[in-house]
Amino acid sequence: ASESESDRKGIQNAPEKNVDGVEWAESKAVEDEDGGGDVENLLKEEEEYGEENDFSADTAGALKWKEDLTQKAAEAFLRQQQSAPNLRKLVYGTVAEDADEEDDADEELGGLFHVSRPDKESKQKANALDCSKFPVETPQDWDLDEVMNSIRDCFVTGKWEA
Amino acid sequence: MASQPHSLSYVGCNFLRQRLVLSTLSGRPVKIRKIRAKEENPGLRDFEASFIRLIDKVTNGSRIEINQTGTTLYYQPGLLYGGVLEHDCSPHRSIGYYLESLLCLAPFMKHPLRIVLRGVTNDQVDPSVDVLKATALPLLKKFGIDGEGFELKITRRGMPPKGGGEVIFACPVRKVLRPIQSTDPGKIKRIRGTAYSVRVSPQIANRIVDSARSILNKFIPDIYIYTDHMKGTSSGKSPGFGLSLVAETTNGTFLGAELASNPQGQGTAVLPEELGLNCAKLLLEEIYRGGCVDSTNQSLVLLLMTLGQQDVSKVLLGPLSPYTIEFLRHLRSFFQIMFKIETKPSHEELQGGEKVLMTCVGIGFSNLSKTIK
Structure with a gap:
């Protein structure tokens, strides 16, 4: 049943x-x-x-x-x-420049004064160091066996797939 | 030109080099505003001015306008001319800063470029000449840029702050670039490196080599690190030492890492043993990131893929660096090209982190100014 x-x-x-x-x-x-x-x-x-x-x-x-x-x-x-x-x-969606355009638009107030908003994030990015290097943010502890094993097969001494 | 293409506008001094390089290659003028506008010392810095002068040297008929405070730059590109040149780079940035852009432009000159660059060969900020020589040159070769007149030679080594180094870079010109299909990095078969020292004890280089080997030998036996101790006039004006390492795979992929000592009078003294150990660990990190091109050359490979023949190019990269992400956005604005970006989770264990597969169709850029002989 x-x-x-x-x-x-x-x-x-x-x-x-x-x-x-x-x-x-x-x-x-x-x-x-x-x-x-x-x-x-x-x-x-x-x-x-x-x-x-x-x-x-x-x-x-x-x-x-x-x-x-x-x-x-x-x-x-x-x-x-x-x-x-x-x-x-992430790459093509939101571009940082859009934010800059916006704060251009509301910069002027009554034609005489303009609001100065310290938009730290985008300003720093716009005037940051121009460097192609990609520093490692969180270095791994390469003395540990498991960390060392994580790249073991990148070498000719590691395992080869058939 | 009959009608000037619409210019692109940007804000801030970041990514100045890629903007000017892409502008030169695409022929679209750029305007960069608010360069350090809110800082105490506004405007372009010495090293950027030097870079703009270099761009002016390798091109013919460029129009460059900078306002009085140096906060606004307008650049209307001319034609890439090339020829035999020399340039004094600012010691604030290393020669690598300038060389990276020259690598992008050199294959598209009217006359083959042969340039002597003077300044700092190795520092802690930019990719050094050693690493570029070992990683970027083989990469260009994959695109068909090869031949006798292709070299990068360090004739004098110069360390910050005073510099005094000298480098010769020569590159042949090509009409079109070959598309690449580089999706399998292969396995690392050997590690090579250069431990250099100038105006310090020559023994330091040996100490660096020993400590770097101690960690790398756990992975692979085929390691050779050259010691390069330059003397007299070829040792530049400031003391210093450092190490660059390159891992080469069976498929011709080169992954690089490097470290340099603190410049004289800045920071605490670095022990050579510590430097060697840390540099070896950086190389392991780079191997963990993996891919067919290392993190410094990501933008170069993507540019050459974009400019290739109208055919599909593929490349497997490690995680995209922030510089590369911005470069992809710039490629879209200058060349209307978007890449297909696929993440490849690390299926096989023990092969490092996640990879990214980048695919695009080249725009069929051809070097029209190359003279036919």
């Missing part, structure tokens, strides 16, 4: 998964334009899905691993998103 139940469950689940799959593909496609929005959508979906699934929490058996597939996928996607910030957005 439990087997047929879970079978039915599988059939019920199938179209749902399909729908999710389509949305998944779409969200992947538009990922470049608005990565943030998708994540929110996914989060929403994830919540809804969780609620729907509650009734089948007692279903036991071989197909149990299938139940939270979308949720797991969503979680994995989110994890990936968080660990790898969208570099394209």
Whole structure:
């Protein structure tokens, strides 16, 4: 009896998964334009899905691993998103010069006085040292074995993949 | 020119070099305002003025206007001319500061550039001539810039604050650049380096070598660090010492790191052993970042990819430096080119940190002023 139940469950689940799959593909496609929005959508979906699934929490058996597939996928996607910030957005999204344009605009007040706001961050950046070097911010302790092991395979003495 | 292209406007003295270089290559004039406008000593500094003079020397017909306080600079680029030149660099920045920009411009001159640069060869701020020689030159070779007349020679070494070094840089010209596909850095097969000392005991270089080897030998046995002790007139005007290290891979990738002693009269004295150890650790950090090009040359490789033939170029880099990120934005404003940027998480363990894959299609820049013989 439990087997047929879970079978039915599988059939019920199938179209749902399909729908999710389509949305998944779409969200992947538009990922470049608005990565943030998708994540929110996914989060929403994830919540809804969780609620729907509650009734089948007692279903036991071989197909149990299938139940939270979308949720797991969503979680994995989110994890990936968080660990790898969208570099394209970082580089081409907001440019520091925009901020400068803005404070040009509201600099004049009544044509005679102008507000001098010490915008430390952008001013320092604009007049900072022009140097191509990329200093290491948090040096690792290269005396530790695990740190040394982290680059072990960069050398010919390390492991080679087949 | 019939119609002058619209000029670009920037604020502040940061990234001055890349702005002027990209302006020269693209032919778009730039205007830079508010250069240190709010500082006690406003305007352009000596070393920037020297840089602008250098740009004026290698080009023909550039128009440069600077206002009285030096806070505004207008630059209308001329044609890259090249030829046999010499230039006295300001001792406030090392020759590397000037050389980095020359490396970007030299392949596109009308006549092959052969220039003598005088000043500081090694300091703590900019990439030194040693490192550029070991990392940037092989990189240019990948793009097809090669041949007999391609060299970078240190004839005299000069340390800050007084300098007195001399470098000869010669580069052939090319009509077009070859696109590159550099996505596999390969494995590090050897480490080379130069421990230099001027106007101090020659023993110091040996002490640096020993301490650097002690840490690097744990990874690879093939290490050779040359000791370079220059004497007399070729030792410049100030004492100092330092170390530059370069790791070479099986695929011809060069990763560099360096350290120099504190300039005379500034800061506390540095122990040679400590310097060697710290420099070796910096090299390990650079290896951890990884990629097919090291962090100092990221912007150079991206520029050459942009200017390549109309074909896809790919390169794997370590994390992008702030300088490179700004350079990418500038490439977009000057050449309307955007890179595809993909992060590659470190799948295989033990191969360092996260990498970035940069892809673009070259704009098909060709050196029209190169004379056909």
